Amino acid sequence: MTVTADISAPLVVVVGATGVQGGSVIRNLIQSDKPYRLRGLTRDATKPAAQELKSKGVDVVAVSVAVGNEAAVREAFRGADVVFAMTNIYEHWDAKRETDEGKLMADAAKAVGVKLFIFSGLVHVSKLSGGKYTNVKYYDSKAEVVEYAQSQLPTVDVQAGFYMTNLANPLLGPKKLDDGTYEWQQLNEAGYSYIDMDHDFGLFVRYAIESPEYNKGGGTIHTHSEHLTTRDAAAILERVRGYKVKVVTAPSLEAGRIGLESMGFPPQIAAQFIEGAASIDEFGQFFGLEQSEEQQKVRASLARKPRTFEEFLKANTDFLKA
Template sequence: MASRVVSVFGATGTQGAAVIRALLKDGTFVPRAITRNPDAEAAQKLKQSGVEVVKGDSLDKASLVNAIRGSEAVFGVTVPIFPLKAEGEGPNEIVQGKNMVDAAKEAGVKFFIFASMPSINRISGGKYKNVLHYDQKEVVEEYLKSSGLANASLHLGGFLENFWKFGLLKKTPTGFDVAVINFSATDRQAFTWVERDIPAATLALLKNYNDPSKDISGKSYPVVNANMPYAELAALTGKALGKEVTFTTAPPSGMAPMDEMYSAHAEYSGLYTATPVPNPELVALGVKFGTIEEFLETEVKPRFRQ
């Protein structure tokens, strides 16, 4: 039987690397890592774990066709290129995403999963116009839906892993503090345990996409582990660590895309209030979501408890 290859973009990043680990552990599919630089240290580590690593640049469609040829499915991730550029003004996520979709069609891929976000400009009715990295992901998502490829999109909340990847949980003389731009103590956020549940959702979709009764293609699936204020997350973190963990409203960064992103998440309670937590459609496909308490126990305590 031929291998069921899944080409994974962003293979050396948080999402892609986690998906590759899950595919390796599950064994149903064979991961193929797509990266611009196969000689990078992270790519070499993937090779050492037995993963096929192939060069492909999301700004060069021809390279992508060659990279993903022979794949049954694709896990697609686009990344912001700073300074952010609007469509037609230079390289951006729309170019990346459309190249991925077009290459997947040309290479005969059967199913495409896209890590996406909803347009904040659309949600806010034009109030927040500068969050281009969200708006452009939605353009790609709509392009994918109209492509003729079987597809699904995963919508992400605030990364719980930002506690350490972006230093969100900072040490203080008495414990720790969580400081978030433009969030008040009562504003709610949608949180995603990326390294656990993006792979779980991806595997569930891959295993069920060709079952017509599941009605998967063309849908967007928020992957949210909890919807709560950062202040509540800080309190739970303090309980897990046995330390005082405070919440602070951080001042604006001065970068409009970032400041508006945080303001929109705060104003619209994390963006995904229309979908229950955990997402019942993903639960029906067999996804067992992790809890905040499990995240704190397994990920935060080993890193921050002293």
Template sequence: MSNTDNKKTILVLGATGKQGGQVISELLAEDSNFSIRALSRNPESASAKSLTARGVQVFKGDLDVADGLQQALTGVDSAFLVTLPDLKDHQKEATRGIRFVDEAKKANISHLIFTSVEDADKNTGVPHFETKWAIEKHIREVGIPWTILRPVAFMDNFTPNPSTANFVGFGVFSTLLGDHSLHWVHTRDIGRAAVRAIKNPTEYRGKIVPLAGDVQTFDGVLDAYEKVHGYRPWKAYVPNWAAKWLPQEFTKMFQFFREKGYSTDVAACRKADPHMYTVEKWLAENKK
């Protein structure tokens, strides 16, 4: 399906978050061949109004209610779906994602891009990996044309410059990850991959796209901060016993990181996209 002005209509979920926000930015940077929609619980919020000011059409709705999804999906060519974990009820993430897939199927969209997580299909024991795998399976079952993006840990869950959040987060990662390596990706690379899939549907339909631009121990991450900023950042002291106070979701995830780790072939990812970010490149680009 297409619009009379030959623009492709793209619906982006999570448009004010890290991943959806990057998809919006990359689409807007491309050209005028896209009509971009976003979904918001509150279209009058400051974040929603900022999207409107950038030329994005904001629809009222969320993944808990089918009615708003139907309106937002009417006339859509491609959709970008991202789901967030619910730490109180893991099943909610799967329910919400499946609801969107069903509504997208009813709307007869020609391409669904779902951002999952690497190794979602490997019985990791991590609840929010398993809920994303449930959504992936449902996408295949309903027969909607799809592309699955499978990113790893987000480097930009930290701030690129010194912050209190980093001080605490560095301590948690350092203690729970130990000296194990971890695969990292910048969410901009997720946005860029999504836009490549949107622009080249024939090439990307039915394709799983792993996304990892770097592999580093946490000491290696701190080395990159030191190289870019000229000093090694401080980190909070987090004893091992303190891990029991963290949500079980996180302790299971770090257990997976330590015992198995992501299986992504970083060299292959960088060959497919030579512009992918390393931790150092991300820091240098955002240094203040």
């Protein structure tokens, strides 16, 4: 459908509308058979991605979500029935800043009477690991935003799985060697919950908005299409792309930490990645919560099936092309 201006339709405000998560939310709501008014928030409303959203009927608003700019955020949220909010710790690696900005958005949503606040959270590794892994700040900071938001207004926690597009980053995916084969260096043998974020993340957010089980607030949705180990993913790459992929696992997490620091990662960031890898190796990316009966019901009830990794590769023929 096309986006409507009919004031009887719910207004959904999307933070980070020109980014991966927000863009996926908007695209999937446009595909819905239900009418929506859409307002996309971005720091720069003049860039091409923002102009493209305008051409689709999205009301694009420039705003910076930052402590000290609370009044502007409240104004950007005003009139919204639903707010989708996200933060990006990878821009600054400051866990307190991320938590503060997330709480700011929850406060703004509450102040203007938003009926449903959806936040892109993650599992609280410190708590779920029983205090064993306390340094995975880039997970815990998001989890703390969710905990706060749920104490303030109806909130759904929609958690992102492992981005399939991460594999284009040579630090996370296979690296091409001089002989034409690929080597994939890994910190552990653990598997990840894969998702085509651009195509499918918004599908789960749409479900949170349209499903009576979630649209009054409460609960968590773990977004992914399938669980794959690195060796599983390498085998799919070999089958679809036709080249050899050798998976090499670090002899120890300490060796992995040294390797990350040699690549230029600051020690505190490398330490977070290492603890994150250790946590995933022991407990899984979502601590197994994504396998619950409730989460299986969510995936079975989506408007369409999310793409598998193989389907993603076939749909994106230039991705990791030999």
